[in-house]
Amino acid sequence: MMGNLLEHMGVDRDRLHFSWISSAEATKFVDVVKEISDKVRALGTTKKFAKDYTK
Amino acid sequence: MDTCIEKIKAICTDLLANGEVEKVIGFAGGSIPMATRPIAVTSEADVEKLVFNAFCGLNLANYVSKNNLPKNGAKIAVVAKGCDARNLVTHMVENQVPREKVFIIGVPCTGMVDKRMIAQRFEDEITQCTQDGDTLTVTSALQQEVIAKKDVLRHNCQYCTHRNPPVYDVMSGDPVEEQILDQPFPDVDHIASMDPETRWDHFAELTKNCIRCYACRNACPLCYCPTCFVDESSPQWVGKGQDKTDITTFHFLRAFHCAGRCTDCGACVEACPMGINVRDFTRKLNKDALDLFGWEAGMDLDRRPPLDVYSPDDPDDFIK
Structure with a gap:
Protein backbone atom coordinates (compact mmCIF):
# COMPACT_ATOMS: atom_id res chain seq x y z
CA MET A 1 0.00 0.00 0.00
CA MET A 2 2.92 2.32 0.69
CA GLY A 3 4.35 1.61 -2.76
CA ASN A 4 0.94 2.17 -4.32
CA LEU A 5 0.54 5.51 -2.57
CA LEU A 6 4.01 6.66 -3.66
CA GLU A 7 3.24 5.60 -7.20
CA HIS A 8 -0.10 7.41 -6.95
CA MET A 9 1.81 10.53 -5.93
CA GLY A 10 3.92 10.25 -9.05
CA VAL A 11 7.06 8.60 -7.70
CA ASP A 12 8.69 6.17 -10.12
CA ARG A 13 7.93 2.63 -9.02
CA ASP A 14 11.41 1.47 -10.04
CA ARG A 15 12.89 3.59 -7.26
CA LEU A 16 11.18 1.50 -4.62
CA HIS A 17 11.99 -2.12 -4.11
CA PHE A 18 10.69 -4.73 -1.69
CA SER A 19 12.55 -8.00 -1.17
CA TRP A 20 12.58 -10.74 1.38
CA ILE A 21 16.20 -11.72 2.05
CA SER A 22 17.30 -14.00 4.84
CA SER A 23 20.46 -13.15 6.80
CA ALA A 24 21.93 -16.31 5.27
CA GLU A 25 21.33 -15.14 1.71
CA ALA A 26 24.33 -12.86 1.23
CA THR A 27 24.57 -13.48 -2.49
CA LYS A 28 20.90 -12.69 -3.02
CA PHE A 29 21.39 -9.44 -1.09
CA VAL A 30 24.30 -8.44 -3.33
CA ASP A 31 22.35 -9.32 -6.46
CA VAL A 32 19.32 -7.34 -5.38
CA VAL A 33 21.36 -4.28 -4.39
CA LYS A 34 23.19 -4.42 -7.74
CA GLU A 35 19.92 -4.71 -9.63
CA ILE A 36 18.33 -1.77 -7.78
CA SER A 37 21.45 0.40 -8.16
CA ASP A 38 21.52 -0.26 -11.90
CA LYS A 39 17.82 0.53 -12.26
CA VAL A 40 18.04 3.77 -10.28
CA ARG A 41 21.24 4.83 -12.05
CA ALA A 42 19.48 4.38 -15.36
CA LEU A 43 16.60 6.57 -14.16
CA GLY A 44 18.98 9.40 -13.27
CA THR A 45 18.81 12.00 -10.52
CA THR A 46 15.38 12.50 -8.99
CA LYS A 47 13.88 15.84 -8.10
CA LYS A 48 11.06 14.25 -6.13
CA PHE A 49 11.45 13.93 -2.38
CA ALA A 50 14.88 15.51 -2.78
CA LYS A 51 15.79 18.68 -0.95
CA ASP A 52 17.65 21.36 -2.85
CA TYR A 53 20.46 22.38 -0.51
CA THR A 54 21.98 24.77 -3.04
CA LYS A 55 19.31 27.40 -2.33
CA MET B 1 -32.15 14.30 11.30
CA GLY B 111 -24.15 14.16 5.63
CA MET B 112 -22.49 17.39 6.64
CA VAL B 113 -22.17 20.46 4.45
CA ASP B 114 -19.05 21.95 2.94
CA LYS B 115 -18.81 25.43 4.45
CA ARG B 116 -16.35 26.63 1.84
CA MET B 117 -18.75 25.61 -0.92
CA ILE B 118 -21.46 27.73 0.70
CA ALA B 119 -19.10 30.66 1.33
CA GLN B 120 -18.15 30.65 -2.36
CA ARG B 121 -21.73 31.56 -3.28
CA PHE B 122 -21.42 34.78 -1.31
CA GLU B 123 -19.39 37.85 -2.06
CA ASP B 124 -19.37 39.06 1.53
CA GLU B 125 -19.29 37.49 4.95
CA ILE B 126 -22.10 35.18 5.96
CA THR B 127 -23.85 36.58 9.00
CA GLN B 128 -26.53 34.00 9.65
CA CYS B 129 -27.41 30.45 8.70
CA THR B 130 -30.43 28.46 9.76
CA GLN B 131 -31.28 24.88 8.93
CA ASP B 132 -34.76 23.55 8.40
CA GLY B 133 -34.59 19.87 7.61
CA ASP B 134 -32.81 19.52 4.29
CA THR B 135 -32.70 23.21 3.42
CA LEU B 136 -30.39 25.91 4.64
CA THR B 137 -31.16 29.60 4.68
CA VAL B 138 -27.93 31.53 4.49
CA THR B 139 -27.80 35.28 4.93
CA SER B 140 -25.13 37.91 4.43
CA ALA B 141 -25.37 41.71 4.41
CA LEU B 142 -25.86 41.71 0.63
CA GLN B 143 -27.87 38.58 -0.14
CA GLN B 144 -29.93 35.71 1.17
CA GLU B 145 -29.99 32.25 -0.35
CA VAL B 146 -32.00 29.13 0.28
CA ILE B 147 -29.75 26.16 -0.43
CA ALA B 148 -30.62 22.48 -0.54
CA LYS B 149 -28.30 20.60 1.79
CA LYS B 150 -27.68 17.87 -0.78
CA ASP B 151 -26.21 20.44 -3.20
CA VAL B 152 -23.49 21.49 -0.78
CA LEU B 153 -22.62 18.17 0.89
CA ARG B 154 -18.97 17.56 1.69
CA HIS B 155 -17.21 15.31 -0.82
CA ASN B 156 -16.67 12.54 1.74
CA CYS B 157 -20.36 12.66 2.70
CA GLN B 158 -21.39 12.40 -0.96
CA TYR B 159 -19.41 9.18 -1.22
CA LEU B 181 -22.26 3.64 -5.31
CA ASP B 182 -21.24 2.31 -8.71
CA GLN B 183 -17.96 4.17 -8.46
CA PRO B 184 -16.94 4.70 -4.84
CA PHE B 185 -13.59 6.36 -5.68
CA PRO B 186 -13.96 8.50 -8.83
CA ASP B 187 -11.51 11.08 -7.44
CA VAL B 188 -8.79 8.46 -6.93
CA ASP B 189 -9.45 6.99 -10.37
CA HIS B 190 -9.17 10.45 -11.88
CA ILE B 191 -5.72 11.04 -10.34
CA ALA B 192 -4.64 7.51 -11.29
CA SER B 193 -5.51 8.20 -14.93
CA MET B 194 -2.89 10.97 -15.10
CA ASP B 195 0.71 10.32 -16.04
CA PRO B 196 3.27 10.22 -13.19
CA GLU B 197 4.59 13.75 -13.73
CA THR B 198 1.07 15.21 -13.74
CA ARG B 199 0.25 13.26 -10.59
CA TRP B 200 3.33 14.64 -8.86
CA ASP B 201 2.39 18.16 -9.99
CA HIS B 202 -1.16 17.59 -8.76
CA PHE B 203 0.04 16.79 -5.24
CA ALA B 204 2.61 19.61 -5.32
CA GLU B 205 -0.13 22.06 -6.29
CA LEU B 206 -2.46 20.57 -3.66
CA THR B 207 -0.06 21.05 -0.77
CA LYS B 208 1.65 24.26 -1.91
CA ASN B 209 -0.32 26.41 0.56
CA CYS B 210 0.28 24.11 3.53
CA ILE B 211 1.42 26.11 6.55
CA ARG B 212 2.34 23.03 8.59
CA CYS B 213 -0.15 23.91 11.32
CA TYR B 214 -0.96 20.21 11.77
CA ALA B 215 -4.67 20.94 12.16
CA CYS B 216 -5.36 17.91 9.92
CA ARG B 217 -3.42 15.72 12.32
CA ASN B 218 -4.98 17.23 15.44
CA ALA B 219 -8.51 16.81 14.12
CA CYS B 220 -7.88 13.18 13.20
CA PRO B 221 -9.01 10.57 15.74
CA LEU B 222 -6.37 8.18 14.40
CA CYS B 223 -3.53 10.48 15.47
CA TYR B 224 -3.21 9.66 19.13
CA CYS B 225 0.55 8.97 19.37
CA PRO B 226 2.03 10.66 22.48
CA THR B 227 4.73 12.16 20.27
CA CYS B 228 4.00 12.59 16.60
CA PHE B 229 6.81 11.89 14.12
CA VAL B 230 6.73 15.52 13.01
CA ASP B 231 7.29 16.78 16.56
CA GLU B 232 10.09 14.36 17.32
CA SER B 233 13.49 16.00 17.31
CA SER B 234 15.68 13.04 18.19
CA PRO B 235 15.74 11.65 15.59
CA GLN B 236 14.22 14.35 13.46
CA TRP B 237 12.31 12.40 10.84
CA VAL B 238 11.21 15.37 8.81
CA GLY B 239 12.23 19.02 8.51
CA LYS B 240 9.95 21.50 10.21
CA GLY B 241 9.93 24.34 7.70
CA GLN B 242 8.05 25.24 4.57
CA ASP B 243 10.39 23.34 2.25
CA LYS B 244 8.21 21.60 -0.29
CA THR B 245 9.99 18.28 0.22
CA ASP B 246 9.28 18.45 3.95
CA ILE B 247 5.65 19.34 3.28
CA THR B 248 5.25 16.43 0.86
CA THR B 249 6.97 14.08 3.32
CA PHE B 250 4.67 15.19 6.11
CA HIS B 251 1.53 14.65 4.05
CA PHE B 252 2.69 11.34 2.66
CA LEU B 253 3.59 9.95 6.08
CA ARG B 254 0.59 11.39 7.87
CA ALA B 255 -1.59 9.69 5.28
CA PHE B 256 0.27 6.41 5.44
CA HIS B 257 -0.15 6.27 9.22
CA CYS B 258 -3.87 6.15 8.46
CA ALA B 259 -3.58 3.17 6.08
CA GLY B 260 -6.33 0.65 6.77
CA ARG B 261 -7.60 2.85 9.61
CA CYS B 262 -9.12 5.89 7.93
CA THR B 263 -12.92 6.10 7.86
CA ASP B 264 -12.93 9.08 5.49
CA CYS B 265 -14.75 11.19 8.11
CA GLY B 266 -13.39 14.37 6.54
CA ALA B 267 -12.31 15.98 9.83
CA CYS B 268 -8.83 16.67 8.38
CA VAL B 269 -10.24 18.65 5.49
CA GLU B 270 -12.79 20.33 7.77
CA ALA B 271 -9.98 21.50 10.04
CA CYS B 272 -7.57 22.70 7.34
CA PRO B 273 -7.41 26.50 7.43
CA MET B 274 -5.95 26.58 3.91
CA GLY B 275 -8.66 24.47 2.29
CA ILE B 276 -6.32 21.68 1.24
CA ASN B 277 -8.09 18.47 0.32
CA VAL B 278 -5.69 16.18 2.19
CA ARG B 279 -8.12 13.34 1.57
CA ASP B 280 -6.51 12.98 -1.88
CA PHE B 281 -3.79 11.08 -0.02
CA THR B 282 -5.90 8.97 2.34
CA ARG B 283 -8.54 8.09 -0.23
CA LYS B 284 -5.98 6.15 -2.27
CA LEU B 285 -5.16 4.09 0.83
CA ASN B 286 -8.84 3.51 1.55
CA LYS B 287 -9.34 2.31 -2.01
CA ASP B 288 -6.37 -0.05 -1.75
CA ALA B 289 -7.54 -1.38 1.62
CA LEU B 290 -10.88 -2.19 0.03
CA ASP B 291 -9.50 -3.57 -3.25
CA LEU B 292 -6.62 -5.59 -1.78
CA PHE B 293 -8.03 -6.68 1.55
CA GLY B 294 -11.80 -6.14 1.29
CA TRP B 295 -11.39 -3.92 4.32
CA GLU B 296 -13.27 -0.90 5.53
CA ALA B 297 -12.09 0.46 8.88
CA GLY B 298 -14.21 0.48 12.00
CA MET B 299 -16.97 -1.86 10.88
CA ASP B 300 -16.32 -4.78 13.17
CA LEU B 301 -14.99 -5.14 16.72
CA ASP B 302 -13.81 -8.70 16.12
CA ARG B 303 -11.87 -8.42 12.88
CA ARG B 304 -8.22 -7.39 12.97
CA PRO B 305 -7.07 -4.64 10.58
CA PRO B 306 -5.27 -5.84 7.41
CA LEU B 307 -1.90 -4.27 8.29
CA ASP B 308 -2.10 -5.86 11.75
CA VAL B 309 -2.33 -9.52 10.75
CA TYR B 310 -0.64 -11.84 8.31
CA SER B 311 -2.64 -14.02 6.01
CA PRO B 312 -1.22 -16.38 3.38
CA ASP B 313 -3.67 -14.78 0.95
CA ASP B 314 -2.16 -11.31 1.41
CA PRO B 315 -1.13 -9.76 -1.91
CA ASP B 316 2.64 -10.14 -2.22
CA ASP B 317 3.41 -9.50 -5.88
CA PHE B 318 5.34 -6.36 -4.90
CA ILE B 319 8.02 -8.46 -3.14
CA LYS B 320 10.67 -9.30 -5.69
Missing part, protein backbone atom coordinates in the same frame (compact mmCIF):
# COMPACT_ATOMS: atom_id res chain seq x y z
CA ASP B 2 -33.18 17.53 13.05
CA THR B 3 -35.58 15.54 15.22
CA CYS B 4 -32.61 13.53 16.46
CA ILE B 5 -31.41 16.30 18.74
CA GLU B 6 -34.43 16.05 21.05
CA LYS B 7 -33.86 12.31 21.35
CA ILE B 8 -30.12 12.88 21.91
CA LYS B 9 -30.89 15.35 24.71
CA ALA B 10 -33.35 12.96 26.33
CA ILE B 11 -30.84 10.10 26.20
CA CYS B 12 -28.08 12.31 27.63
CA THR B 13 -30.30 13.57 30.46
CA ASP B 14 -31.12 9.98 31.41
CA LEU B 15 -27.51 8.82 31.21
CA LEU B 16 -26.22 11.69 33.34
CA ALA B 17 -29.11 11.43 35.83
CA ASN B 18 -28.58 7.75 36.56
CA GLY B 19 -24.81 8.18 36.74
CA GLU B 20 -24.10 5.66 33.99
CA VAL B 21 -21.85 8.13 32.23
CA GLU B 22 -19.49 10.74 33.62
CA LYS B 23 -19.76 12.99 30.61
CA VAL B 24 -21.30 13.18 27.19
CA ILE B 25 -19.18 14.33 24.29
CA GLY B 26 -21.33 16.06 21.71
CA PHE B 27 -21.59 19.15 19.56
CA ALA B 28 -22.53 22.62 20.80
CA GLY B 29 -23.26 25.72 18.78
CA GLY B 30 -20.28 27.71 17.57
CA SER B 31 -19.60 31.41 17.93
CA ILE B 32 -19.94 32.18 14.21
CA PRO B 33 -22.52 31.06 11.62
CA MET B 34 -22.15 27.49 10.26
CA ALA B 35 -19.86 26.43 13.11
CA THR B 36 -20.13 23.90 15.88
CA ARG B 37 -17.69 22.98 18.58
CA PRO B 38 -17.13 19.84 20.59
CA ILE B 39 -18.43 19.95 24.14
CA ALA B 40 -18.18 17.64 27.13
CA VAL B 41 -21.47 17.80 29.03
CA THR B 42 -21.18 16.71 32.66
CA SER B 43 -24.40 18.02 34.16
CA GLU B 44 -28.04 17.74 33.17
CA ALA B 45 -28.30 21.53 33.14
CA ASP B 46 -25.81 21.69 30.26
CA VAL B 47 -27.62 19.15 28.07
CA GLU B 48 -29.54 22.05 26.48
CA LYS B 49 -26.25 23.23 24.96
CA LEU B 50 -26.11 20.18 22.67
CA VAL B 51 -26.90 20.64 19.00
CA PHE B 52 -26.87 18.37 15.98
CA ASN B 53 -27.11 19.91 12.54
CA ALA B 54 -25.44 19.93 9.13
CA PHE B 55 -22.28 21.58 10.48
CA CYS B 56 -21.07 18.86 12.85
CA GLY B 57 -18.13 18.04 10.62
CA LEU B 58 -15.54 17.21 13.24
CA ASN B 59 -15.03 13.68 14.52
CA LEU B 60 -15.90 13.26 18.19
CA ALA B 61 -13.98 9.98 18.48
CA ASN B 62 -10.97 12.31 18.65
CA TYR B 63 -12.04 13.40 22.13
CA VAL B 64 -12.02 9.90 23.57
CA SER B 65 -8.66 8.49 24.51
CA LYS B 66 -7.25 6.24 27.17
CA ASN B 67 -6.06 9.37 28.99
CA ASN B 68 -9.49 10.87 29.55
CA LEU B 69 -11.57 7.83 30.49
CA PRO B 70 -13.36 8.05 33.84
CA LYS B 71 -11.36 6.37 36.59
CA ASN B 72 -14.44 4.97 38.37
CA GLY B 73 -16.92 2.53 36.85
CA ALA B 74 -18.63 5.26 34.83
CA LYS B 75 -18.54 5.50 31.06
CA ILE B 76 -18.03 8.26 28.61
CA ALA B 77 -20.86 8.80 26.13
CA VAL B 78 -20.28 10.00 22.60
CA VAL B 79 -22.73 11.39 20.10
CA ALA B 80 -21.60 9.49 17.03
CA LYS B 81 -22.36 9.75 13.34
CA GLY B 82 -21.53 6.74 11.20
CA CYS B 83 -17.89 7.81 10.83
CA ASP B 84 -17.44 8.81 14.50
CA ALA B 85 -18.73 5.40 15.57
CA ARG B 86 -16.37 3.67 13.13
CA ASN B 87 -13.46 5.62 14.61
CA LEU B 88 -14.55 4.60 18.11
CA VAL B 89 -14.49 0.99 16.92
CA THR B 90 -10.99 1.62 15.53
CA HIS B 91 -9.94 2.93 18.98
CA MET B 92 -11.27 -0.29 20.51
CA VAL B 93 -9.70 -2.57 17.92
CA GLU B 94 -6.36 -0.82 18.54
CA ASN B 95 -6.73 -1.36 22.30
CA GLN B 96 -6.90 2.33 23.10
CA VAL B 97 -10.30 2.32 24.71
CA PRO B 98 -12.27 -0.64 26.10
CA ARG B 99 -15.73 -1.14 24.61
CA GLU B 100 -17.35 -1.19 28.06
CA LYS B 101 -16.08 2.30 28.88
CA VAL B 102 -17.81 3.98 25.96
CA PHE B 103 -21.52 4.50 25.47
CA ILE B 104 -22.20 5.19 21.81
CA ILE B 105 -25.23 7.36 21.07
CA GLY B 106 -25.63 6.59 17.38
CA VAL B 107 -26.93 9.26 15.03
CA PRO B 108 -28.18 8.30 11.57
CA CYS B 109 -26.42 10.88 9.41
CA THR B 110 -27.42 12.34 6.06
CA CYS B 160 -20.28 7.85 2.25
CA THR B 161 -21.63 4.32 2.36
CA HIS B 162 -21.91 4.02 6.15
CA ARG B 163 -24.20 6.80 7.33
CA ASN B 164 -25.53 4.68 10.19
CA PRO B 165 -23.16 3.69 13.00
CA PRO B 166 -22.23 0.00 12.64
CA VAL B 167 -21.79 -0.31 16.43
CA TYR B 168 -23.87 1.61 18.98
CA ASP B 169 -25.55 1.34 22.37
CA VAL B 170 -28.61 3.35 21.47
CA MET B 171 -29.78 5.02 18.27
CA SER B 172 -31.24 8.50 18.36
CA GLY B 173 -33.39 7.98 15.28
CA ASP B 174 -34.43 5.55 12.58
CA PRO B 175 -31.57 4.38 10.39
CA VAL B 176 -31.23 6.27 7.12
CA GLU B 177 -30.92 4.51 3.78
CA GLU B 178 -27.32 3.67 2.88
CA GLN B 179 -26.01 4.81 -0.47
CA ILE B 180 -24.92 2.23 -3.01
